[in-house]
Amino acid sequence: MFTGQFYNHQVAKSTTITVLVVEAGLLLQVPAAEEGVVQPVYWLFTDMQTDLADRSFIRITHRGADAGTLEVSDPAFVKTFLQYYKPSRITRLEQLVVRGGLKWSLGIVLGMIALLLVGNFVVLPWCAGIAAERLPHSFDRQLGEMARSSNPEPVDTAASALLTAFARQIQWDTGDTLTFVVSRRDIENAYALPGGYIVVYTGLLKKLKTPEQLAALLSHEVAHVTRRHSIRALCSNMSSMLLINLIFSGGGTLTGQLFSNAASLNSLRYSRKYEEQADLTGLATLRENHINQQGMLALMEVLQQLDHQHHIPEFISTHPLTDHRVRYVRQQIAEHPATATQHPVMATLFQQLKEACH
Amino acid sequence: MEQQYSPSGTVAGTPSLSFKGSGSSYFGILIMNMLLSMVTLGFYYPWARAARLRFLYSSTEMEGSRFAWNGTGKEMFIGFLKALGILVVIALLVGLFAWMKVPFLGLLVYLAAIVFVVPVAIHGANRYHWSRTTWRGIRFGYRGNRNEFVKLFIKEMLLTIVTLGFYGSWMFMNIRNYVVGNIRFGSGEFFYEGDGWEYFKMNLKGYLLTIITLGIYGFWWQADVFRYNIEHMRLLHGDKVFNFRSTASGGAFAGLLILNMLLLIFTLGIGYAWVQTRTIKFLMENVEIEGNIALDELAQTEEEYKNATGEDLADMLDLSII
Numbered sequence: 001m002f003t004g005q006f007y008n009h010q011v012a013k014s015t016t017i018t019v020l021v022v023e024a025g026l027l028l029q030v031p032a033a034e035e036g037v038v039q040p041v042y043w044l045f046t047d048m049q050t051d052l053a054d055r056s057f058i059r060i061t062h063r064g065a066d067a068g069t070l071e072v073s074d075p076a077f078v079k080t081f082l083q084y085y086k087p088s089r090i091t092r093l094e095q096l097v098v099r100g101g102l103k104w105s106l107g108i109v110l111g112m113i114a115l116l117l118v119g120n121f122v123v124l125p126w127c128a129g130i131a132a133e134r135l136p137h138s139f140d141r142q143l144g145e146m147a148r149s150s151n152p153e154p155v156d157t158a159a160s161a162l163l164t165a166f167a168r169q170i171q172w173d174t175g176d177t178l179t180f181v182v183s184r185r186d187i188e189n190a191y192a193l194p195g196g197y198i199v200v201y202t203g204l205l206k207k208l209k210t211p212e213q214l215a216a217l218l219s220h221e222v223a224h225v226t227r228r229h230s231i232r233a234l235c236s237n238m239s240s241m242l243l244i245n246l247i248f249s250g251g252g253t254l255t256g257q258l259f260s261n262a263a264s265l266n267s268l269r270y271s272r273k274y275e276e277q278a279d280l281t282g283l284a285t286l287r288e289n290h291i292n293q294q295g296m297l298a299l300m301e302v303l304q305q306l307d308h309q310h311h312i313p314e315f316i317s318t319h320p321l322t323d324h325r326v327r328y329v330r331q332q333i334a335e336h337p338a339t340a341t342q343h344p345v346m347a348t349l350f351q352q353l354k355e356a357c358h
Numbered sequence: 359m360e361q362q363y364s365p366s367g368t369v370a371g372t373p374s375l376s377f378k379g380s381g382s383s384y385f386g387i388l389i390m391n392m393l394l395s396m397v398t399l400g401f402y403y404p405w406a407r408a409a410r411l412r413f414l415y416s417s418t419e420m421e422g423s424r425f426a427w428n429g430t431g432k433e434m435f436i437g438f439l440k441a442l443g444i445l446v447v448i449a450l451l452v453g454l455f456a457w458m459k460v461p462f463l464g465l466l467v468y469l470a471a472i473v474f475v476v477p478v479a480i481h482g483a484n485r486y487h488w489s490r491t492t493w494r495g496i497r498f499g500y501r502g503n504r505n506e507f508v509k510l511f512i513k514e515m516l517l518t519i520v521t522l523g524f525y526g527s528w529m530f531m532n533i534r535n536y537v538v539g540n541i542r543f544g545s546g547e548f549f550y551e552g553d554g555w556e557y558f559k560m561n562l563k564g565y566l567l568t569i570i571t572l573g574i575y576g577f578w579w580q581a582d583v584f585r586y587n588i589e590h591m592r593l594l595h596g597d598k599v600f601n602f603r604s605t606a607s608g609g610a611f612a613g614l615l616i617l618n619m620l621l622l623i624f625t626l627g628i629g630y631a632w633v634q635t636r637t638i639k640f641l642m643e644n645v646e647i648e649g650n651i652a653l654d655e656l657a658q659t660e661e662e663y664k665n666a667t668g669e670d671l672a673d674m675l676d677l678s679i680i
Contacts, residue, residue, distance in 0.1 A: 005422070005423060005494075007494040007495035007496075008495070009496070009658055010657065010658055011496070011654065011655060011656065011657045011658070012494040012495070012544060012653055012654055012657075013654040013655075014421075014422065014423055014494055051412060051416055051426065053378075053379065053383070053412075053413055053416035053417050054378075054379070054383045055383075057378070057424065059424065061495075067495075068495065069495040071423065071424060094387045094390045094391065094409040094413070097383075097386035097387060097389070097390045100386070101382070101386070102385070105382065105386035105390075108389045108390060108393055109389055111393070112392070112393055112396070
């Protein structure tokens with residue numbers, strides 16, 4: 001038995017009445033027209049509309065013949081009433097939150113954050129992958145050319161010819177036409193543009209000691225090209241924009257968006273995942289060409305030394321050189337032992353290249 | 359709470375207004391609204407608005423009974439579509455005239471739209487809004503006449519334009535006198551007696567002092583405006599009356615608004631729900647009602663009105679009605 005305020009919708013008179021929650025409805029002791037007489041009125045759950053402001057106040061409005069409103073400010077009543085009045089009848093979603101209290105609200109906030117995170121880190125990259133797959137290979141080449149012309153490198157023609165001859169000794173498993181270029185700059189770095197334009201700076205060439213190291217470096221860079229890492233990275237960098245594009249224009253302006261980002265290609269940072277993939281693909285290239293896989297490890301030692309020399313290593317930022325990287329390369333070599341043969345032509349070309357760089 | 363009747367039937371009435379809504383409940387509603395609006399790409403908006411209003415009204419108490427908002431998302435969605443249709447037609451006409459190289463006609467349509475759509479929206483919004491507001495099951499209502507109001511609005515608007523805005527205070531007061539004067543609370547009738555000259559003087563003083571004091575007087579100006587809004591309103595029922603008084607001082611406004619700002623900044627906006635509930639609580643607590651109306655005797659006189667087109671138009675055009 002609870003008490004509440006009853007309004008008869010005729011006048012704004014507030015009458016205190018007793019109310020009982022029963023099966024399928026409420027039993028109210030409503031005052032009759034005559035003074036002092038009380039008559040029981042039965043309200044069905046199906047004929048009422050509820051308004052829950054918080055967990056201690058509920059308004060129940062009854063439509064139909066004997067319209068009226070009951071207001072109860074009693075948490076105990078609200079609780080009892082809601083037990084009988086099934087949640088499925090609460091058609092207003094926000095009343096669920098009011099019933100649940102702050103915990104529910106915070107839960108929803110967390111849910112929203114989770115939704116955004118999932119969208120950002122799962123759905124968007126997935127869409128970006130699909131978008132990258134759909135782009136034709138000719139697009140890689142165009143993009144690479146744009147990047148080249150927007151950021152021209154001082155090309156050392158003689159050294160580039162030697163590097164190209166060196167690279168020709170290796171069987172590349174790709175449909176792209178690869179171009180190898182030596183740039184005369186004192187930067188200890190190398191990069192690959194989509195479509196197969198690979199640049200090695202003399203600054204890095206000077207640090208390399210064996211032809212195997214150079215072969216490892218080239219196979220790593222070529223792997224970025226064949227695996228289309230630039231396109232993928234670009235797509236995922238701009239994935240939110242791409243998603244909107246895909247939805248609203250069917251991908252029409254997609255290529256345009258990518259082109260406008262071509263200028264940033266040679267400073268593009270790959271994720272560790274892509275670096276690892278390039279390392280492993282590079283190792284496979286070395287194996288297939290019977291080049292000593294240890295060249296990759298030797299290359300990493302050179303890179304690590306560079307890392308120690310410079311306090312703000314430029315190289316490390318684009319190619320994360322962690323112990324982890326050395327470890328999986330070592331493990332991969334152990335798992336896939338391969339015979340290595342001597343490559344006298346490569347050795348000679350390497351020697352000439354070293355001399356040309358000085 | 360029962361009122362005390364004296365044998366002659368007069369009531370020593372000082373009904374209290376208070377706001378019982380908790381910030382955390384309101385927060386839950388706002389969050390749910392946000393989530394659903396996000397998921398439905400914004401289509402949930404009318405339902406979100408209904409949920410918000412329902413909570414705010416249900417949390418406001420007068421004399422032991424809560425107010426109620428009976429508007430539904432469905433009504434407001436239909437109204438929203440109609441309002442959108444009206445705005446689209448206007449935009450299309452303006453675009454069509456621009457395309458036909460007669461932008462002058464387009465401008466004319468645009469001006470006519472402002473002059474007619476705004477008052478029609480205010481009228482419709484008031485009809486819907488008050489009809490969907492109840493207290494103890496008794497509906498509020500708006501009895502204004504649309505044509506009369508449009509005429510009044512256009513006249514006041516023209517005078518304001520001709521006087522380069524100086525007439526603004528008078529326009530504002532005359533419109534408010536008309537609108538509030540047509541609001542009914544069951545059989546009770548509201549009145550508003552605003553005076554353009556007084557309102558102008560008050561705002562001029564507030565404006566100048568706020569500049570001189572580098573903004574500090576702004577809080578006192580705010581308190582003056584609030585007092586003006588409240589104290590020129592009356593509720594009449596037969597020969598009985600309720601007067602409204604504001605007890606909010608400039609200092610109290612300063613405390614409220616500064617703390618609100620800090621709350622918003624330090625919670626990175628999450629405290630918005632609490633800021634709003636605090637503000638409403640403050641305003642309700644600072645309104646005093648005094649008079650001899652017996653609230654129990656207010657009778658159901660106003661009809662139900664479920665067309666929310668005006669309400670939605672007013673919302674879209676960002677016109678505040680109360």
